Amino acid sequence: MAGSRRPSLPVPASLPVNDDMLTEILLRLPPAPSSLPRASLVCKRWRRLVSGPDFLRCFRARHRxxxxxxxFFTQGSRGTCFTPNLEPPNRIPGTTFSFLEDLRG
Incomplete structure (x- = not known):
């Protein structure tokens, strides 16, 4: 039974050791609202990188x-309301941008 040996499993890829390399990879995430929060949940290292002011500045500049x-906003008989355009998980609730009408007493 010498030939019945199982093939070995492939070794999983390791994360980049260098923070600069990982930062370059994370900068290529799509500019969707859920991208950075999801990346920050991977581990403490990723959270530190994606929440840093230098990273956020570069991310905004890259995806501007x-x-x-x-x-978009619409003006109707009930006032101004926000209509979200994206699908979940990137959808922003319409109540996020609520406006108070002028209170004339």
């Missing part, structure tokens, strides 16, 4: 031209 349209 192709930022997603979150929704």
């Amino acid at each position: 031209c192709n930022a997603p349209l979150l929704g």
